Amino acid sequence: MKFKMSSIITRPDFQGEFTNSILAAAASPDIISFAGGLPNPVSFPIEEMEAATKKVLEDKGAIALQYSSTPGYPALREWVAKRYETMGVYGVKADDIIITNGSQQALAMVGATMIDPGDEIIVEDPTYLVALQSFHMYSPKVLTVTMNSDGIDCDELEKTVKEHPDAKLIYLIPNFQNPTGLTYSKEVHDRAAQILKGTNLLVLEDNPYSELRFEGKSNESFGAALGDQCCMLGTFSKIVAPGMRIGWICCRNDELREKLLNYKATADLHTNIFCQMVLAQYLADNDIDKHIDKTKELYHQKAQYMMDCMRKYLPEGVEFTPTQGGMFLWATLPEGITAVELYRAALAKGVAICPGDPFYEYKRNVRTFRVNYSNSSNEVIEKGMRILGEVCRELMAKK
Amino acid sequence: MKFKMSSIITRPDFQGEFTNSILAAAASPDIISFAGGLPNPVSFPIEEMEAATKKVLEDKGAIALQYSSTPGYPALREWVAKRYETMGVYGVKADDIIITNGSQQALAMVGATMIDPGDEIIVEDPTYLVALQSFHMYSPKVLTVTMNSDGIDCDELEKTVKEHPDAKLIYLIPNFQNPTGLTYSKEVHDRAAQILKGTNLLVLEDNPYSELRFEGKSNESFGAALGDQCCMLGTFSKIVAPGMRIGWICCRNDELREKLLNYKATADLHTNIFCQMVLAQYLADNDIDKHIDKTKELYHQKAQYMMDCMRKYLPEGVEFTPTQGGMFLWATLPEGITAVELYRAALAKGVAICPGDPFYEYKRNVRTFRVNYSNSSNEVIEKGMRILGEVCRELMAKK
Numbered sequence: 030m031k032f033k034m035s036s037i038i039t040r041p042d043f044q045g046e047f048t049n050s051i052l053a054a055a056a057s058p059d060i061i062s063f064a065g066g067l068p069n070p071v072s073f074p075i076e077e078m079e080a081a082t083k084k085v086l087e088d089k090g091a092i093a094l095q096y097s098s099t100p101g102y103p104a105l106r107e108w109v110a111k112r113y114e115t116m117g118v119y120g121v122k123a124d125d126i127i128i129t130n131g132s133q134q135a136l137a138m139v140g141a142t143m144i145d146p147g148d149e150i151i152v153e154d155p156t157y158l159v160a161l162q163s164f165h166m167y168s169p170k171v172l173t174v175t176m177n178s179d180g181i182d183c184d185e186l187e188k189t190v191k192e193h194p195d196a197k198l199i200y201l202i203p204n205f206q207n208p209t210g211l212t213y214s215k216e217v218h219d220r221a222a223q224i225l226k227g228t229n230l231l232v233l234e235d236n237p238y239s240e241l242r243f244e245g246k247s248n249e250s251f252g253a254a255l256g257d258q259c260c261m262l263g264t265f266s267k268i269v270a271p272g273m274r275i276g277w278i279c280c281r282n283d284e285l286r287e288k289l290l291n292y293k294a295t296a297d298l299h300t301n302i303f304c305q306m307v308l309a310q311y312l313a314d315n316d317i318d319k320h321i322d323k324t325k326e327l328y329h330q331k332a333q334y335m336m337d338c339m340r341k342y343l344p345e346g347v348e349f350t351p352t353q354g355g356m357f358l359w360a361t362l363p364e365g366i367t368a369v370e371l372y373r374a375a376l377a378k379g380v381a382i383c384p385g386d387p388f389y390e391y392k393r394n395v396r397t398f399r400v401n402y403s404n405s406s407n408e409v410i411e412k413g414m415r416i417l418g419e420v421c422r423e424l425m426a427k428k
Numbered sequence: 429m430k431f432k433m434s435s436i437i438t439r440p441d442f443q444g445e446f447t448n449s450i451l452a453a454a455a456s457p458d459i460i461s462f463a464g465g466l467p468n469p470v471s472f473p474i475e476e477m478e479a480a481t482k483k484v485l486e487d488k489g490a491i492a493l494q495y496s497s498t499p500g501y502p503a504l505r506e507w508v509a510k511r512y513e514t515m516g517v518y519g520v521k522a523d524d525i526i527i528t529n530g531s532q533q534a535l536a537m538v539g540a541t542m543i544d545p546g547d548e549i550i551v552e553d554p555t556y557l558v559a560l561q562s563f564h565m566y567s568p569k570v571l572t573v574t575m576n577s578d579g580i581d582c583d584e585l586e587k588t589v590k591e592h593p594d595a596k597l598i599y600l601i602p603n604f605q606n607p608t609g610l611t612y613s614k615e616v617h618d619r620a621a622q623i624l625k626g627t628n629l630l631v632l633e634d635n636p637y638s639e640l641r642f643e644g645k646s647n648e649s650f651g652a653a654l655g656d657q658c659c660m661l662g663t664f665s666k667i668v669a670p671g672m673r674i675g676w677i678c679c680r681n682d683e684l685r686e687k688l689l690n691y692k693a694t695a696d697l698h699t700n701i702f703c704q705m706v707l708a709q710y711l712a713d714n715d716i717d718k719h720i721d722k723t724k725e726l727y728h729q730k731a732q733y734m735m736d737c738m739r740k741y742l743p744e745g746v747e748f749t750p751t752q753g754g755m756f757l758w759a760t761l762p763e764g765i766t767a768v769e770l771y772r773a774a775l776a777k778g779v780a781i782c783p784g785d786p787f788y789e790y791k792r793n794v795r796t797f798r799v800n801y802s803n804s805s806n807e808v809i810e811k812g813m814r815i816l817g818e819v820c821r822e823l824m825a826k827k
Contacts (some may be wrong), residue, residue: 030657030681032630033596035566038541038687045690067495075489082481090474094669096466130529130696137695141565142437163694166540167434197432231431258429270493274700282429288437291444295562296536297529301673301700 037166044158044165044387051372055381061413063400064381066207066356069331070404072324073270074311081310089306097302099294101128101277105309109263109277116239117249118261125281127289128300132237132264132276136163138296139198139233139260139278142288144169149196151189153181155388155397157207157235160200171390172196176206178350180213183220190228198231204247205238205355208388208399212353215248222254231285232259238355240268240321243329245353257281265308267356268321273304328356328403335402335410342418344425356403359385361396362421365428368398375420380413436565443557443564443786450771454780460812462799463780465606465755468730469803471723472669473710480709488705496701498693500527500676503708508662508676515638516648517660524680526688527699531636531663531675535562537695538597538632538659538677541687543568548595550588552580554787554796556606556634559599570789571595575605577749579612582619589627597630603646604637604754607787607798611752614647621653630684631658637754639667639720642728644752656680664707666755667720672703727755727802734801734809741817743824755802758784760795761820764827767797774819779812 055062085093100106106126113121129135136159144150144167152161154173164171174189175182180203190196201221203213213221225232234251252259257280264276280286293299332352339349339360346363362371368384375382385397402410454461484492499505505522512520528534535558543549543566551560553572563570573588574581579602589595600620602612612620624631633650651658656679663675679685692698731751738748738759745762761770767783774781784796801809 030655032542032681032684033628034684034687035540035542035544035547037544038691042690045693070490070494073490073493075485075493078489078493079482079485082485083478086474086478086481090477091469091472092671094472094474094477094671095469096665096670130700133694134696141434143431143434145434145436148434159694159697166691166694229432256429266495270702271495272491272493272701274696274698282431285431285433288433291441292437292565294444295532295558295565296695297533297673298558299673301529301703302671303669303703304700 037168042162042165044162047387048158051381051383054376060376060379060381061405061409061416062381063402063405063413064383065404066401067404068267068271068356069327072327074315074320077311077315078270078307081307081314085303085306085310093303093306095302097299099290099299101126101300102302102305102309105305108309108312109279113250113252113261113279116247117253121279121281125279125286127278127280127286127293128305129276129278129293130297130300131266131271131274132235132262133159133163135262135276135278136160137166138289138292140164140167141292142285143197143231149193151193151196151199151230152390153201153206154390155208155385156200157202158387160235161390169197173390176209176211178211180211180217181221183217183224186221187224190224190230194229196230198233199225200233200235201251202235203251204236205241205352205357207238208357208383208385209350209359210352210355210357211350211359213248218248222251226255226258230258233262234259235262237264237267241325241328241356242354243325243332252279260285268317268324269308269311273308275300275304275308331402331405331410332358334407335400335414338411338414342414344418344422346425347421356401358400358402360398360400362398363425364396366396366424367394368396369394370424371398371420374424375417378416378420380416382417436567441561441564443561446786447557450780450782453775459775459778459780460804460808460815461780462801462804462812463782464803465800466803467666467670467755468726471726473714473719476710476714477669477706480706480713484702484705484709492702492705494701496698498689498698500525500699501701501704501708504704507708507711508678512649512651512660512678515646516652520678520680524678524685526677526679526685526692527704528675528677528692529696529699530665530670530673531634531661532558532562534661534675534677535559536565537688537691539563539566540691541684542596542630548592550592550595550598550629551789552600552605553789553791554607554784555599556601557786559634560789568596572789575608575610577610579610579616580620582616582623585620586623589623589629593628595629597632598624599632599634600650601634602650603635604640604751604756606637607756607782607784608749608758609751609754609756610749610758612647617647621650625654625657629657632661633658634661636663636666640724640727640755641753642724642731651678659684667716667723668707668710672707674699674703674707730801730804730809731757733806734799734813737810737813741813743817743821745824746820755800757799757801759797759799761797762824763795765795765823766793767795768793769823770797770819773823774816777815777819779815781816
């Protein structure tokens, strides 16, 4: 039978189609894949989680398996609220936190709550591709602001904000951005905050990677300078485990938070309470900072190793921006070669990368690509980069 | 700060406001509440779940805590596909099943995938109130068809279907409907299937309570007669535990299923895989039918007890339709008294009921109300019904 589906779901979805085809190809067990973005399972606290599940089911099983409330489990919301002090944001209350099915759901909630068809929104260029897809569901007009190696381009930001006073929201990933791995410098951060302050924009700060800083000091969250103008997204996916799908949105604006909750209630009533309680128990019984330190050590070593291999094997003309945290590196090919050409040629030799294209709202056939280091062994990183270097050389020789 | 939010989220939400105020009042520990709809925690298999979580984390912890795929855990999808044979639907494949965050999420997925603003959809009158709220997010024109004591009014259904050939979907709860507890008779079921067959309508069958039939035999699922025209929703919330938020949609239409998956990927990537695997392990290691039998026995006894109390304590003129399953009873007050009046007067005496109003798309100040029996002790049921009877008598004396 042929159904007449909604216009929103039947529109072309460049991001979705592009990424699905890449991830399908990269999933073959013969392929060395730097295309995905998985945490390393070595970092999952499996035994501690087993102890936590046992405790929750024995002590509070009837609550953990029952329906629960839309905002989430109080003890977990309290932990998250308190955690904001490490990001320079004080006075966050447990009531400000809504627990979501991963921070991905928070993006959809904000989209539904803020965007009418045709409304303007502002994003970094490039930006997280599933955020673009999620916003697209609400038919906004997407305005883009270039990401430089020290963060968002502030001149362009200022111009965009000035020329579009009715834009609804701006979506920022200021720390170790996916895809670029880039972080705002202190100067860029402070100037961006100044530009955004006092505008009508909801500032949506996505911050999945800031806890994974290998060295140096993070900027404060934008919530410190911008107060209730800034909604802050977070997740346990990168610091504990993504399989439980526990993220959050910190919204200190009462009116907006009420509407976010109304939307979530119709979307799925509430986030699974069993996993929320297990996570809260895990956090109460373990030193999360020690755990994060171990993960950072692992990823730092892998990032260093991949950067060393890139310097060693990639030909001159292929550039990348060193990173100090997160899970990704971002490289740029010399003029004349597109990332999709590299992707195809490398895949034929058994290595998958993620071309930059789907991370841009408008740009196509770009020269940028993303590689992930968190989930590969050193041997695989070295072998993959050696092959990638050979393929780059071949492509450059042909031009 | 004051944000300009989306028009969809700032519209009046009668269902939400009405229900929130009722549930808030009913939540007080001094109140006897028949207003909610919670399963009885006595029925939760806590020890078995503890064994299942231990096994999953020990054997497959690195998979259970990692990112996973949007459609869901293969073993769980296989179990659900096979289960449809008990509902008369054969040949369902694991690939036809998408695991969702409770069946509530499946409603939102279908809404997003099928409804453009202004599209017509058809629902039972009354119907599940959070389904109405979820559909409202997509701005449909809602057409209603009366529920009689033997199921949907087929003459009205035939007329509505004929006069609205472009209606997108019809949402049906044929077994122990929430709110009414009513079930379609065999005659009504077969005639409804005949009316719907060959139309352009997507038939969305919601079936959370069919496994909780105390006696007699269920009708086949509409999927048996209607093939891929029918999407079937289901949930583990009423037969195992709601806290894990595991439901599903069975969609045998390839094109629609692909779009449902696209939507879910942007909504939250995937349902928590840890709970999916725990549930699959629980189902593999335990006799679910034996477990359901125990729950049914419990609820049957409670339903009987509540019906006995209603016959004993409610005055003549207050009517209710006996049920053979599910979690609810539906009563009608004599003319001249509204359910909201009863709600207010009863609450003042310490008993909460759920007035019928939010379950209707258009009707207000109705005389119908819902009472839940699954989660109260016999003592509480008796005391509550005695008070409710007194309040009814007082209200009737005043008229």
